[in-house]
Amino acid sequence: MNTFDAIFSRKSVRHFQYEKLEWDVISDILEYANSLPLLIEGIAIEFKLVSNIEANQGFNNPFSVRAPYYICISSENKEDYLLNAGYLMQQLNLYITAKGLGTCFVLSGPGRGLKASMKYEYVIALAFGKTVSSPYRDSSKAKRLPESDVVVYKEEVTPDIKQIINAARLAPSAYNSQPWRFVVYKNRIHIFTKKNSFLAKALDYNKMIDMGIMLANLLLASEELWVDTSLTKSDTLKNKLFQNNEYVCTVIIG
Numbered sequence: 001m002n003t004f005d006a007i008f009s010r011k012s013v014r015h016f017q018y019e020k021l022e023w024d025v026i027s028d029i030l031e032y033a034n035s036l037p038l039l040i041e042g043i044a045i046e047f048k049l050v051s052n053i054e055a056n057q058g059f060n061n062p063f064s065v066r067a068p069y070y071i072c073i074s075s076e077n078k079e080d081y082l083l084n085a086g087y088l089m090q091q092l093n094l095y096i097t098a099k100g101l102g103t104c105f106v107l108s109g110p111g112r113g114l115k116a117s118m119k120y121e122y123v124i125a126l127a128f129g130k131t132v133s134s135p136y137r138d139s140s141k142a143k144r145l146p147e148s149d150v151v152v153y154k155e156e157v158t159p160d161i162k163q164i165i166n167a168a169r170l171a172p173s174a175y176n177s178q179p180w181r182f183v184v185y186k187n188r189i190h191i192f193t194k195k196n197s198f199l200a201k202a203l204d205y206n207k208m209i210d211m212g213i214m215l216a217n218l219l220l221a222s223e224e225l226w227v228d229t230s231l232t233k234s235d236t237l238k239n240k241l242f243q244n245n246e247y248v249c250t251v252i253i254g
Contacts, residue, residue, distance in 0.1 A: 001097075001098045001100075002098055002224075003091065003094040003095055003097075003220055004220055004221060004224040005098065006094040006095075006098045007167045007170055007171075007217050007220065007221065008139040008167070008170060009097075009137065009138070009139065010093075010094065010097040010103070010135060010136060010137075011135065011136065011137040011142075012103070012104040012105070012172055013102030013127075013131050013133075013135050014065050014104055015131065015132045015133070016066070016067045016068055016127070016128075016129040016130065016131055017068070017129065017130040017131065017132060018052075018068050018129075019068060019129070019130050020068070021068075021069065021101075021129065021130070025099065026049065026069075029049075029071070029092070029095070029096060029099075030047065030071075032095050033047045033071065033088075033092050034047065036088050036091055036092070038084055038088070039080075039083060039084045039088070039212065039231070040079075040080045040081070040083065040084040042078070043075060043076050043078050043081050044075070044076045044119075044120060045073055045074065045075045045076070045084070045085065045088065045120065046075075046118065046120055047071055047072070047073055048071070048073075048074065048118055049069065049070075049071050050069065050070040050072060050110070050114065050125075051068070051069055052066070052067060052068050052069060052070065053068050059106060059110055059111070059114075059125070064106055064108040065104045065106050065127045066127075067104070067127035067128060067129050068129035068130075069127070069128050069129050070106065070110075070125045070126065070127050070128070071092065071125065071126050071128065072110065072123075072124070072125040072126075073085050073088060073122075073123050073124060073125075074118035074119055074120035074121055074122050075121055075123050077120075080208075081123070082123065082205070082208035082209045082212065083209075083211055083212040083248075085123040085124060085209060085212060086208070086209035086210060086211065086212020086213040086214075086215075086216070087212040087213070087215050087216045087219075088212075088216075089123075089124060089126055089209075089213065090172075090212070090213040090214075090216035090217065091216050091220065092126060093126055093172075093213075094220070096126070096128050097135060097136075100135065101128050101129060101130060101135065102128065102129060102131035102135035103126055103127065103128045103135070104126070104128075105124060105125070105126055105127075105172060105174075105213075106124070106125040106126065106127050107124075107174055107175075107206065109122060109125075110122065110125065123209065124209055139170060142170055143176060144169055144170060144178060145169075145178050147165070147166075147169065150169060150178065150180060150181050150182060151169075151181075151182045151184060152181075152184065153184050154183060154184060155185050155186045156186070157184055157185075157186055158186075160225045160227050161184065161186075161189075161227070161253065163221060163225060164218055164221045164222050164225065164227065165184065165189070165218075167217045167218060167220070167221035168180065168182070168214050168215075168218040168221070170217060171210070171214040171216070171217045172213060173206075173210040173213065173214075174206035174207070174209070174210055175206075177206075177207070177210065179193045179194045179196075179207045179210055179211065180192070180193060180194075180210075180211060180214045181193065181245050187252065187253050188250055188251065188252050188253060189218075189250065189253070190234070190237060190247070190250050191211070191215075191247075191249050191250065191251065192242070192245035192246060192248060193207055193208070193211055193245065193246050193248050194244065194245055195242075195244055195245060195246055211248055215231075215249075218251065219231075222251075227253060228253070228254055229251050230251070230252045231249055231250070231252075232250050232252055233247075233249050233250065234247070234250050237250070
């Protein structure tokens with residue numbers, strides 16, 4: 001299994017075995033993390049491994065996922081830093097899944113001491129380790145909004161483009177909110193995020209991380225299918241007000 005396969009087969013795991021992993025497995029994960037190219041250049045980040053085997057290292061919130069290991073990302077607070085962090089962490093998520101380990105994004109933050117030890121501003125963590133049950137499921141069992149709710153096709157597109165959109169739709173999100181919306185043409189995909197209601201404004205922080213997670217799926221699928229893509233922003237769409245959505249970026253195809 002590779003990271004592309006993991007897009008379609010992974011599931012979020014919340015029950016782990018408290019068992020040590022071999023150091024070469026841990027070392028390989030950290031090496032992969034530190035080799036990942038940024039989505040947004042010029043943003044400094046740091047990955048931090050947390051072992052929860054011997055003693056609780058700070059993820060002791062009653063709503064947190066209890067796991068033997070966590071990997072955290074901290075980042076400089078710059079434009080699109082949440083998008084960048086989500087993009088990096090999802091690639092790491094899929095890489096760990098492809099190794100046969102379970103994973104789950106952790107919404108609640110670490111303890112004060114652990115957070116203070118990070119080089120930059122804490123963004124999000126990924127719990128991982130050996131699982132009680134299988135870390136995989138068939139993609140048909142993923143609870144996702146129907147394509148018609150999140151995608152508008154303005155032109156006929158190739159099967160590869162539809163596969164790329166499907167990979168994007170399968171991305172995990174906070175509370176399974178699935179904030180992404182797509183307007184698809186033959187040569188470009190405009191990406192929007194759904195506006196939260198006033199009562200749900202607290203989700204805005206997680207929403208941009210989720211959009212980065214989704215972009216990782218989309219761009220990994222593009223690479224696997226040999227579809228040339230690049231990321232840009234349309235000044236016209238960026239400055240236009242939409243009633244229910246906010247413009248994020250455009251994926252240029254070809």
